[in-house]
Amino acid sequence: MITLQKGPVHIGGITLHNHLILAAGVLGTTGASLGRMLRLGAGGVVTKSIGPEPKAGHSGPCLIPLNGGLLNAMGLPNPSRDYLDEITHLRDEPVIISIFGGTPEEFGEVASWFADTAVGFELNLSCPHAEGYGAAIGADPAIVRACTEEVAAYGIPTWVKLTPNVTDIGVIGRAAEEGGASAIVAVNTVRGMRISIDLRRPVLGNRFGGISGPMIFPIALRCVYDLYDACSLPIIGCGGVSSAEDVIEMMMAGASAVQIGSAVYDDIAIFEQIAASLYADDGLAADEIVGCAHA
Amino acid sequence: MHDGMPVVVTVREIIDETPTIRTIRFDHPFSIRPGQFCMVWAPGVDEIPMGYSSPDTITVQRVGEATAALTSLAVGDRLGIRGPFGNGFSPEGRLLAIAGGVGVAPLYPLAAAGVVETFILGARTAEELTFATPLAALADLRIATDDGTAGYHGFVTGIIDEEIDLSSYDTICVCGPEMMMKGILDRLDAAGIAGRGQFSLHRYMKCGVGVCGSCSIDPDGLRVCKDGPVFTGDQILNSEFGVYSRDASGRKKRP
Ligand SMILES: Cc1cc2nc3c(=O)[nH]c(=O)nc-3n(C[C@H](O)[C@H](O)[C@H](O)COP(=O)(O)O)c2cc1C
Ligand code: FES
Numbered sequence: 001m002i003t004l005q006k007g008p009v010h011i012g013g014i015t016l017h018n019h020l021i022l023a024a025g026v027l028g029t030t031g032a033s034l035g036r037m038l039r040l041g042a043g044g045v046v047t048k049s050i051g052p053e054p055k056a057g058h059s060g061p062c063l064i065p066l067n068g069g070l071l072n073a074m075g076l077p078n079p080s081r082d083y084l085d086e087i088t089h090l091r092d093e094p095v096i097i098s099i100f101g102g103t104p105e106e107f108g109e110v111a112s113w114f115a116d117t118a119v120g121f122e123l124n125l126s127c128p129h130a131e132g133y134g135a136a137i138g139a140d141p142a143i144v145r146a147c148t149e150e151v152a153a154y155g156i157p158t159w160v161k162l163t164p165n166v167t168d169i170g171v172i173g174r175a176a177e178e179g180g181a182s183a184i185v186a187v188n189t190v191r192g193m194r195i196s197i198d199l200r201r202p203v204l205g206n207r208f209g210g211i212s213g214p215m216i217f218p219i220a221l222r223c224v225y226d227l228y229d230a231c232s233l234p235i236i237g238c239g240g241v242s243s244a245e246d247v248i249e250m251m252m253a254g255a256s257a258v259q260i261g262s263a264v265y266d267d268i269a270i271f272e273q274i275a276a277s278l279y280a281d282d283g284l285a286a287d288e289i290v291g292c293a294h295a
Numbered sequence: 296m297h298d299g300m301p302v303v304v305t306v307r308e309i310i311d312e313t314p315t316i317r318t319i320r321f322d323h324p325f326s327i328r329p330g331q332f333c334m335v336w337a338p339g340v341d342e343i344p345m346g347y348s349s350p351d352t353i354t355v356q357r358v359g360e361a362t363a364a365l366t367s368l369a370v371g372d373r374l375g376i377r378g379p380f381g382n383g384f385s386p387e388g389r390l391l392a393i394a395g396g397v398g399v400a401p402l403y404p405l406a407a408a409g410v411v412e413t414f415i416l417g418a419r420t421a422e423e424l425t426f427a428t429p430l431a432a433l434a435d436l437r438i439a440t441d442d443g444t445a446g447y448h449g450f451v452t453g454i455i456d457e458e459i460d461l462s463s464y465d466t467i468c469v470c471g472p473e474m475m476m477k478g479i480l481d482r483l484d485a486a487g488i489a490g491r492g493q494f495s496l497h498r499y500m501k502c503g504v505g506v507c508g509s510c511s512i513d514p515d516g517l518r519v520c521k522d523g524p525v526f527t528g529d530q531i532l533n534s535e536f537g538v539y540s541r542d543a544s545g546r547k548k549r550p
Contacts (some may be wrong), residue, residue, distance in 0.1 A: 027516070029508035029545045036516030048508070048545070056543035060342025061334070061375070063502035065299030074501060079545040086545075173395065197374060198303035199338050213296050265296055265506050268521075 002248050002289065003280035009043060011257050012183025012234050013157030014120045015255060016094050018043035018279070019247065019286065020271050023238050023261030024098040024122060024161070025049060025074065027268075031086035034095060037264075041271035044094035044264045046259065047083065049124040050114075051099070054080040054104045059205040069213030069240070070262045071194055073206035076100055081113050089118060096159065099151065102126040104143070115154045123147055124183075124264060125172075126163030126188035138163045138188075141175035148179025159236065161185035162223070164216075169223050170230025177231050185236045185259060186223045190216045201210035213262035221253050228254025228291050242270065244278035252293040297503065301336050301375030306368050307351075312425045313418075316397055317366045324350035325379055326503045329386070329404035330468070330495055330525050333378030334503040337364040344500045346401030346470070347379065354425065356397040380503050381524045384493050386410045388465025392434070393417075393479060394452055395471025399425045400469050401524075406433040413437065413464070415454055417471065421445035452478040459509050462486050462502050468525075472494035477537030488544070492528030496536065499543055509545065512536065 009016045021044040029046040037045050057077030064071045079086075088096055097114045099121055101107040111121055111238045125138035125147060137143045144160065152158040160176035162169055164187040173184050189210020194203045202208070220239025227235050237255030241247060242263035250258050263270045304321035312318055325333070327347045331494060335353060336342040342359040348354040357366040368374070384405055391400045393415045401428050405411050414434040418424045421444035430436045438446025439454050447454045452475070461467065469476050469492060476494050483492045498510040498519040505521030512519060513535040517526070539547045 024299060026506055027508040027511065027518075030511045030513065030516065030541070032513040033508045033511040033516035033518075036511075054546060056545040059340065059500065061301065061336055061377070062342070063504065063506060064301075064377075065296050065504060067298050068296055070296060070506065072502070072507075074507060077501065077544050079541075082546050194300065196303060196338075196375060199337060199375065203300060203375070205341065262296070262506065265504060268505065281425065 001245065001277065002214055002259070003283035004278055004286055005283045006279040009286070010255060011236065012120070012159055014044065014094055014096065016043040016114060018069070018275060019257040020274055021236065021257060021259045022046060023259035024124060026261035031090055034087070035090055037205065038093055038273070040269055043257070044096060044290050046096045046098050046122050047087070048078055049076055049098040049100040050078050050110055051080060052101055052109055054078065055084070061204055063204055066194070066211070066215070069211050069215035070265060071192055071204065071209045071211055072189070073204045073209035075206060084113060086140070089172070094119055096120045096122050098122045098124050101147070102137070104146040104150040107147045108153070108167055111151045111154055117157060120157040120159060121151050122159040122161050122185060123151060124161055124188070126161050127251060138172065141171050144172055144175040144209065145179040148176050148181050149191050151277055152180030157182040159183040161188055163188050164219050164223050165191050170226050172226045173231040177233050181233060181235045183236055184227055184231060185238055186227055187220050187239050190219055212239065214242055216240045221249060224250060224255050225293070227254040228294060242266070244274050247274060247278055248289065251289050252291070254285065254291040254294065256290055261282050299377055303373055303379050304376055306372045306374065309368065309370060312354060313423045315423070316425050317350060318352050318354045319368060320363065321351045321374070321376070325349065325376070327379045327404065328383035329408060330383035330401050331379035331381050332401065332524055333376050333380065334500070335365065336375030336377070337361055338373070338375065339428070340364040343373070346495065348400040348403045349407065354397060354400040357377050367414060380520060382522070383492060384468050384525050386466055386468070390466045390468065391415070391459070391461070391464040393467065393469045393471070394549050395451060395475040396423065397425060398471030398495070401470055403430070405468060406430055409433065412465060413459070415439065416460070417451035417475070428535065452482065453476060455479065455482060462488055465491060466493060467491055468493045473497070473537055480531070480537070483528050484532060489528030489532055493525050494528065494531060494536075495525050496523050496531070498540055509541070509543070
């Protein structure tokens with residue numbers, strides 16, 4: 001298999017320990033948990049999405065494992081401003097603050113709390129199961145651009161995370177680029193649901209949710225491929241990555257790095273696992289393969 | 296990742312243990328290790344973690360909305376169960392079990408398996424004692440009530456201080472209110488045997504399968520649902536245990 005050179009990675013204005021980043025909302029409720037994932041080999045970590053008010057999230061069930069994926073509707077639980085205390089001890093680490101809001105002003109407000117200390121922001125414009133938040137606004141290029149402008153104004157690297165639940169993801173990617181994004185993260189979960197046959201009702205407390213894990217890998221890959229053609233920003237591929245081969249495939253589609261979430265379900269040491277077969281002393285520079293499948 | 300859809304069970308029996316605690320028996324058993332838990336879905340209400348009190352029962356105290364729904368179930372009603380989850384206890388050698396209140400539930404399968412030598416059971420008052428009758432036949436049972444209406448007048452830690460040589464046990468399994476458990480951890484630590492303690496922790500849980508992080512404890516980020524719920528005393532000595540926990544939003548609160 002193709003292997004890559006080890007070493008720090010610079011993407012979208014942020015320096016990471018390697019190409020493998022912990023995705024938002026997975027083991028990101030506490031700073032201690034993020035610290036653990038960094039110790040377990042993550043090249044960088046994204047926090048739980050933080051919003052303008054504390055939220056308890058949806059009632060359960062909130063997450064159901066499926067064959068080849070996870071279905072979740074957490075409902076964006078977050079401690080809001082209190083999250084500042086969680087991450088003070090990680091000040092020198094690549095901790096990216098994920099933000100959600102209902103309006104550009106709300107995005108800006110949350111960003112202002114972290115502006116003195118954050119190495120970077122990631123805008124969650126894409127959560128498919130929180131009313132008025134996320135995908136509702138992530139499908140509108142004008143709002144995506146406005147939210148991005150609002151946060152990018154702080155002069156801190158601003159990644160914009162997109163939903164796959166749109167007709168043309170390239171249009172949304174370009175809106176983020178015009179708004180001043182420094183990288184694009186693609187993608188958030190694919191909307192879906194399951195029904196309990198015996199109970200004749202949706203199994204998630206929120207009825208609908210988002211699908212992640214290996215079953216969405218081809219969807220995420222296609223989104224990355226489309227964005228690579230549509231935009232000139234670096235892309236961080238996210239969705240179903242669970243092996244070194246998946247990382248290489250994402251890179252060939254156009255990703256400069258990847259995020260990994262659901263794969264921690266099978267193995268919390270997934271970052272070390274992937275790194276062990278992804279990196280070698282005689283490995284290639286990632287540049288040599290990023291986007292090579294477009295030739 | 297494999298199918299983890301809730302298994303729908305029908306309530307076969309409801310047992311009133313105390314004025315606030317009920318045991319709910321399902322129509323079929325799960326393959327459990329003592330100390331494991333399940334995520335119990337009360338349809339239309341919520342899903343909450345609950346220790347198995349036997350392969351086909353959970354024992355629930357009414358404390359909030361979801362437990363209120365569970366304690367008002369009737370025979371024939373249906374529930375969703377995901378699990379068993381977590382590590383469970385690792386009994387070895389001479390075993391002392393210490394339970395406070397409904398914390399007796401996940402310890403009961405240990406006693407039922409015949410591996411508990413001494414069982415200390417505490418409750419606020421006599422009528423809140425749970426499983427006292429069967430436990431008396433399964434182990435050397437010592438009872439403590441806060442108000443002295445049965446057994447020792449005081450907390451379980453009082454019995455320990457007056458009647459028990461902790462260091463004569465190889466394994467000390469504990470479940471109950473966090474401050475009670477902290478009192479026991481302090482005593483084990485003072486005796487230099489924190490590692491012999493196995494504490495079943497309770498934290499807010501959303502997923503139950505180690506993905507969301509809502510049950511992570513400081514400072515190491517251990518997940519109560521997946522790395523626990525049972526931790527040895529030395530794993531939690533210098534931790535948030537006994538100091539704070541987090542609510543559904545992730546904000547810190549007193550235990
Ligand atoms: C339990 C869970 C919680 C999530 N929470 C968030 C979140 O707060 N913000 C966000 O942008 N994405 C969130 N996501 C989406 C992930 O960051 C990621 O985009 C998605 O799961 C696809 O990647 P994966 O297949 O590697 O998990 C969450 C996913 C899961 C499974
Ligand atoms: S409840 Fe989700 S990680 Fe433990």
